[in-house]
Amino acid sequence: xxxxxxRSVDGIYYGVESEGRIDRLAGEPFEGIERTGKEDHLxxxxxxxxxxxxxxxxxxxxxxxxTDESGKEQPTLPVLFMKPSTAASGNGDAIEYPSDGEIVxxxxxxxxxxxxxxxxISKEDALRHVLGYTCGNDISDRIIQRQESKFGCLLAGKGYxxxxxxxxxxxxxxxxxxxxxxxxxNGAVKQAGNxxxxxxxxxxxxxxxxxxxxxxxxxxxMTGTPAGVGPIVPGxxxxxxxxxxxxxxxxxxxASH
Numbered sequence: 432x433x434x435x436x437x438r439s440v441d442g443i444y445y446g447v448e449s450e451g452r453i454d455r456l457a458g459e460p461f462e463g464i465e466r467t468g469k470e471d472h473l474x475x476x477x478x479x480x481x482x483x484x485x486x487x488x489x490x491x492x493x494x495x496x497x498t499d500e501s502g503k504e505q506p507t508l509p510v511l512f513m514k515p516s517t518a519a520s521g522n523g524d525a526i527e528y529p530s531d532g533e534i535v536x537x538x539x540x541x542x543x544x545x546x547x548x549x550x551x552i553s554k555e556d557a558l559r560h561v562l563g564y565t566c567g568n569d570i571s572d573r574i575i576q577r578q579e580s581k582f583g584c585l586l587a588g589k590g591y592x593x594x595x596x597x598x599x600x601x602x603x604x605x606x607x608x609x610x611x612x613x614x615x616x617n618g619a620v621k622q623a624g625n626x627x628x629x630x631x632x633x634x635x636x637x638x639x640x641x642x643x644x645x646x647x648x649x650x651x652x653m654t655g656t657p658a659g660v661g662p663i664v665p666g667x668x669x670x671x672x673x674x675x676x677x678x679x680x681x682x683x684x685x686a687s688h
Contacts, residue, residue: 432447432464432602432603433447433448433449433600433601433603434447434456434460434481434562434563434600434601434602435448435453435473435478435481435599435601436478436480436481436482436483436521437453437471437477437478437479438476438477438479439475440475444456445458445460446471447464447466448600451472451473451474452470452471452472452473453470453471453473454466454469454470455467455468455469455470455471459648459649460546460562460601461545461546461547461562461649462546462547462648477523478521478522478523479521479598480519480520480521480524480596480598481544481565481597481598481601482519482649482651483519484516484517484519485516485649485650485651486513486516486647486649486650486651487513487514487515487516487519487595487651487653488511488513488640488650488651488652488653489511489512489513489514489569489589489652489653489655490509490511490631490636490652490653490654490655491506491510491511491512491585491655492510492630492655493509493630493654493655493656494624494628494629494630494656494657494658495628496628496657496658497655497657497658497659497660499658500658500659505630508639509635509636511640512585512586512589514569514586514589514590514595514653515590517592518589518590518591518592518593518594518595519595519596519597519651520593520595520596521596521597521598521599522596522598522599522679522680523680523681524593524596525681525683525684526568526570526593526596526663526669526681526682526683526684527591527592527593527685527686528663528664528665528685529572529591529686530685530686530688532572532574533574534572534573534574534662535570535571535572535573535662535663536570536662536663537570537614537616537621537660537663537669538568538569538570538571538656538660539566539567539568539612539613539614539622539624539656539657539671540566540567540568540569540612540653540654540655540656541564541567541607541610541612541626541633541654541673542564542565542566542567542597542651542652542653543561543563543564543607543633543636543637543651543654544561544562544564544565544601544649544650544652545560545561545562545637545646545648545649545650545651545652546560546561546562546563546648547559547560547562547648548645548647548648549641549645549646550641550644550646551641551642552637552638552641552646553638554634554635554637555634557633557637557638557641558607558633558634558637560637560646561607561633561637562601562603562648563601563602563603563604563605564601564602564605564607564610564673564676565597565599565601565676565679566597566598566599566672566673566676566677566678566679567595567596567597567651567671567679568595568596568614568669568671568679568681569589569653569656570589570591570593570594570595570596570663571588571589571594572587572588572589572591572594573588574588575587576588576589595651595653596669596671596679596681597651597679598677598679599676599677599678599679599680600676600677602675602676602677605675605676607626607633608632609625609627610626610673610674610675610676611623611624611625611673612625612626612656612671612673613670613672613673614659614669614670614671614672615669615670615672616661616663616667616668616669617667617668621659621661622657622658622659622660624656624657624658626654628657629654629655630655633654636652636654640652665683665684666682666683666684667682667683668680668681669681669682669683
């Protein structure tokens with residue numbers, strides 16, 4: 432099932448999309464799917480970020496080849512960070528390049544969306560707590576990130592408004608252990624990985640996170656990026672594609688302040 436959050440002429444809704452038709456839902460899909468009987472057409476609506484103002488968790492160095500290209504030692508446990516809810520944006524939304532930015536990178540990622548909250552979730556039960564999966568781009572200001580990392584922090588460099596594009600849909604019936612993760616910059620493939628190479632798969636991440644905190648419906652987990660990260664500049668067009676989910680497209684623009 433492919434879930435979309437969208438703006439129609441009469442409001443913002445979730446719906447189940449198939450072949451260009453959207454079955455409108457009553458409320459949010461995290462606790463259950465209730466169809467209203469109303470139908471919208473994909474061509475008539477604007478897709479929005481799949482979750483409004485979510486908590487965003489990230490996992491650093493979760494592909495060994497990316498760890499190697501970063502010049503880091505492979506961590507012996509999941510290295511977690513958070514992005515503020517204001518970083519979240521949707522398909523087609525602009526990524527704002529900071530006015531004082533020098534080195535800003537793309538990072539294509541598989542993203543898990545929590546459907547059923549919980550604490551102390553077992554690895555065996557973890558995927559039952561996942562509503563579905565979407566595409567994400569963990570935009571990162573490397574200069575700020577490197578300055579922060581010296582002191583054991585990872586927030587501001589990844590936390591600018593618009594630095595967490597998500598979308599275009601949440602797909603519920605995917606195997607997260609074998610998905611291609613592709614990034615194109617102005618049409619050229621820059622990243623081409625597969626989630627089978629994740630050091631910590633989705634189930635491990637969900638279980639590990641829930642040891643320390645209660646996971647909530649709508650929480651977003653960015654699972655890490657494969658090798659091939661690189662710089663962006665205003666004017667770029669970025670695409671993150673995960674077959675079975677779709678393509679997340681975002682232009683890069685210069686921030687106005």
